[in-house]
Amino acid sequence: MVSVRVTAVCCWALLVVFVTSSPAEEQRCTGLGANCVCSEPFNTNNLVETQTFWKNPADSTTKQCSTAGIAGGSLEANPVSKIIPRNDAQLRNALPAGNSIQWAVGGTNGHLGIFFAGHTHSSATFTKRLAARFYIYHSTDYQFAQEGVCTNSKLMQFTGPNSLLDKSFGHIHMYNFLASDGWSPGQDCCFNGPGPDQGAIQKADWRGNWWRLEAVYINRAGPNWRFLLYAKNVTTNGPEYLIVDTAASGTQLVGGANMSPPGRQDAMAINNYRETGCNGWQAFSHYMMAGWDTDAGQRIGAAAEIEGGGGTTPPAVPTNLRVQ
Numbered sequence: 001m002v003s004v005r006v007t008a009v010c011c012w013a014l015l016v017v018f019v020t021s022s023p024a025e026e027q028r029c030t031g032l033g034a035n036c037v038c039s040e041p042f043n044t045n046n047l048v049e050t051q052t053f054w055k056n057p058a059d060s061t062t063k064q065c066s067t068a069g070i071a072g073g074s075l076e077a078n079p080v081s082k083i084i085p086r087n088d089a090q091l092r093n094a095l096p097a098g099n100s101i102q103w104a105v106g107g108t109n110g111h112l113g114i115f116f117a118g119h120t121h122s123s124a125t126f127t128k129r130l131a132a133r134f135y136i137y138h139s140t141d142y143q144f145a146q147e148g149v150c151t152n153s154k155l156m157q158f159t160g161p162n163s164l165l166d167k168s169f170g171h172i173h174m175y176n177f178l179a180s181d182g183w184s185p186g187q188d189c190c191f192n193g194p195g196p197d198q199g200a201i202q203k204a205d206w207r208g209n210w211w212r213l214e215a216v217y218i219n220r221a222g223p224n225w226r227f228l229l230y231a232k233n234v235t236t237n238g239p240e241y242l243i244v245d246t247a248a249s250g251t252q253l254v255g256g257a258n259m260s261p262p263g264r265q266d267a268m269a270i271n272n273y274r275e276t277g278c279n280g281w282q283a284f285s286h287y288m289m290a291g292w293d294t295d296a297g298q299r300i301g302a303a304a305e306i307e308g309g310g311g312t313t314p315p316a317v318p319t320n321l322r323v324q
Helices: 001-021 027-034 087-091
Strands: 036-038 047-051 054-057 075-077 083-086 104-107 114-119 129-136 154-158 164-166 173-175 210-216 226-233 240-245 267-271 282-292
Touching: 027 036, 027 282, 047 083, 054 282, 114 129, 114 282, 129 267, 267 282
Parallel strands: none
Antiparallel strands: 036 282, 047 054, 054 075, 075 114, 083 104, 104 282, 114 267, 129 210, 129 282, 154 164, 154 267, 164 173, 210 226, 226 240
């Protein structure tokens, strides 16, 4: 009887360990159910190389993201060795109180060239509204364009062709709405935003801080395509900014409320392109994509694992969102 009792206790202990450490998508993804397209917390030091240019973080085995249809391939780089797990003290100390993060995914010190993290939703579902949310951290010695010999510091890459978000000079701007690329109406734009809070973030604001960014497509196949980018410093618990709103009036983008893209916009990936020679590194956490078949101002919002508590969802219609 004693031996049976000990065996039962032993096996129960093993079962508990297995259940509590089972990889899964983040809490917000689970809560959204079928509206959650994919989730990659990046809270792991195990990055499995799946193909020559792709890595698969081991902390999620359900609803995995992929930049190019590669199973589990949410991380893409050439060479793939520039993507590493990071748990630097400065990174962890800048996280909000109540977080449950041990690891993030980032570049090596002084990383150059491109690496991507994110997802391409190659489906006609959620054409009305599709969002991607992630957190980004820049090391305290991170160099942007025109610092030392460093040039470029991209932020996000889209379906395109050539459509980008850039932060090379600190402020965020979206550009390449070119008629030659199929945009209608086409415009060589923009140097800022375009959006109501387009100049709210500068170089010093990125360094040593975690930012939550959420990108939103509306009518991603057109007509009346619209793009929104929200940003919040979660290290300082600052205000949330609407950095880009392509339909906002009074910006460089003309006719943005009536734009059509060259094709359905499926991809929303973090793009970490730098070149020449740059100090520092950046890291990412909790990328998630979600979609809806209606446009009622839905948002992904905060990750409980990063910001503590139960996770928060912004109001359906933010106060600084211009309603058309």
